[in-house]
Amino acid sequence: MRARTALEALTRHPLSFLRSRWPWRSLAYLLSSAVLGVTVAVVAVSISFLGFVPLMVAAGLAAAALVVPSVARFERWRLRLVDRTPLASAPDRLWREVGLALVSLLVLWWIDLVVVCFTIGGPVVLILSPAVQPVEADGALAAALTASVAGSLLLPVAAYALSVWAGARGAMIRALLAPREADLAEVLRSRARLVDGFETERRRIERDLHDGAQQRLVALSMRLGLIQLDVPPDAPIVAQLAQAQEEARRALAELRELIRGVHPQVLSDRGLAAAVRDVAGRSPVPVDVNVSLPRRLPEPVEVAAYYVVSEALANIAKHSRAVRARIHGRLVDDVLVMEIHDDGVGGADPAGGTGLTGLADRVAVADGRLSLSSPTGGPTTIRVEIPCA
Numbered sequence: 121m122r123a124r125t126a127l128e129a130l131t132r133h134p135l136s137f138l139r140s141r142w143p144w145r146s147l148a149y150l151l152s153s154a155v156l157g158v159t160v161a162v163v164a165v166s167i168s169f170l171g172f173v174p175l176m177v178a179a180g181l182a183a184a185a186l187v188v189p190s191v192a193r194f195e196r197w198r199l200r201l202v203d204r205t206p207l208a209s210a211p212d213r214l215w216r217e218v219g220l221a222l223v224s225l226l227v228l229w230w231i232d233l234v235v236v237c238f239t240i241g242g243p244v245v246l247i248l249s250p251a252v253q254p255v256e257a258d259g260a261l262a263a264a265l266t267a268s269v270a271g272s273l274l275l276p277v278a279a280y281a282l283s284v285w286a287g288a289r290g291a292m293i294r295a296l297l298a299p300r301e302a303d304l305a306e307v308l309r310s311r312a313r314l315v316d317g318f319e320t321e322r323r324r325i326e327r328d329l330h331d332g333a334q335q336r337l338v339a340l341s342m343r344l345g346l347i348q349l350d351v352p353p354d355a356p357i358v359a360q361l362a363q364a365q366e367e368a369r370r371a372l373a374e375l376r377e378l379i380r381g382v383h384p385q386v387l388s389d390r391g392l393a394a395a396v397r398d399v400a401g402r403s404p405v406p407v408d409v410n411v412s413l414p415r416r417l418p419e420p421v422e423v424a425a426y427y428v429v430s431e432a433l434a435n436i437a438k439h440s441r442a443v444r445a446r447i448h449g450r451l452v453d454d455v456l457v458m459e460i461h462d463d464g465v466g467g468a469d470p471a472g473g474t475g476l477t478g479l480a481d482r483v484a485v486a487d488g489r490l491s492l493s494s495p496t497g498g499p500t501t502i503r504v505e506i507p508c509a
Contacts, residue, residue: 126202126287130280142202143279146286147240149201153224153232155194159187160225184221191224192217195293202283202290213297220296228289235285239278246271341368392422396429396447403433405442405462411449417456421506424486425449425458428479432460432502435476440464440500451508456488458504466498476502 123129126149129142137143163183170176249267344365351358387395393411400407416422429447436442442464449458468476480490488506 124204126283126290130283130287134276137283138276138279142283145201146279146283147236149198149286149290150232150236150282152198152201153229156191156224156229157233159191160229163187187225188218188221191221192297195220195224196297199290199293202286203294205294216297220293223292223296228292232285232289235282239281243271243274243278246274337368337371341365344368387422387426391416392425393449395422395426396449399426399430399433400445400447403445404437405433405440405445407433407445407447409447411447411458413449413451413456415451417451417508420486421456421488421508424482424488424506425456425504427482428458428490428502428504429460431476431479435468436460436462436464436500439468440466440498442498442500454508456504456506456508460502461499463499465496466494466500467496468492468494468500 123132123140123142126142126146129137129140132140163180167176167179167183170179246267249263249271250265344361348358348361348365351361386398391413393413396411397409400409417425433445436445440462442462445460445462447458447460449456451457476490476492483490483504483506486506488504491503492500493503494500
């Protein structure tokens with residue numbers, strides 16, 4: 121499972137972390153604080169030129185009113201470098217942004233640059249020792265080369281130091297901008313209750329349809345067949361009875377399809393891989409299925425993943441104009457990873473009423489996440505990651 125934040129990335133294997141983009145993202149995050157430093161310098165110098173204290177105070181207040189929203193937007197934008205988790209808006213957003221702007225402009229920006237100077241500047245100076253130090257004296261060249269080697273060995277340490285501060289700073293920014301954890305926890309609990317209530321109602325509807333309406337239609341079809349046996353073959357009513365029996369048969373087929381859509385029996389009996397192959401086989405768009413799972417997964421995980429696949433294939437058939445689709449599923453480090461890909465026209469928008477937002481909520485309740493890549497012109501890829509521990 122991919123790390124969502126720089127702090128999560130630090131817990132991975134050292135070689136995996138150092139080969140990743142997180143050290144570079146952390147460096148870019150901290151270097152971008154120079155924008156805040158330039159802003160402070162420009163505003164301070166401009167106000168100092170006014171000379172008249174009341175005018176300077178008024179200009180300072182006006183500058184603050186203009187700068188605060190811009191600083192907050194800038195912090196939200198660059199937070200994605202070290203924290204990929206979407207940032208929710210708090211009810212008291214204005215006061216949080218004011219506090220963030222003050223902390224960023226007065227304290228954090230120069231700390232960021234100091235951290236970069238010490239963690240990067242020190243190893244770089246050591247590496248360049250043979251070029252910047254005179255080596256005429258005996259042993260000076262050897263000392264310079266030793267310092268250069270030491271600087272090279274310190275670069276991985278610098279990568280960790282940068283990521284630690286960048287991750288901690290990102291966590292502080294999130295704490296300043298996001299709602300309280302208690303509020304978020306209550307939102308998650310409420311959403312979980314809604315999904316659980318939906319699942320309970322879905323099972324009741326499935327049971328009622330299976331045990332009630334379906335059995336009545338089966339009995340009606342059989343009854344019509346028996347009546348046909350008692351009627352002379354040349355009677356005018358025979359054709360009407362045959363037509364009625366055919367309508368009953370079609371209604372029974374549609375009802376079975378509806379029950380299968382509510383919750384397919386194959387999902388309960390044979391698991392997610394078989395259910396995905398079943399729904400893909402009924403898709404009007406040809407689908408290549410490559411789902412290999414070593415064991416049965418927890419029921420909430422299977423249900424959430426199945427409905428993502430089912431809704432994605434329905435959207436592909438309705439909107440994508442795709443020629444072919446592909447479904448790939450694996451269990452990676454006890455995390456289910458499902459990808460649904462199509463070669464259609466792209467442009468899928470969760471706000472466009474395609475049900476993707478609801479699917480993302482369902483996946484989030486299972487402590488997973490759903491990501492969408494659908495540029496205009498295609499292709500479209502939906503990726504789902506759900507922990508199974």
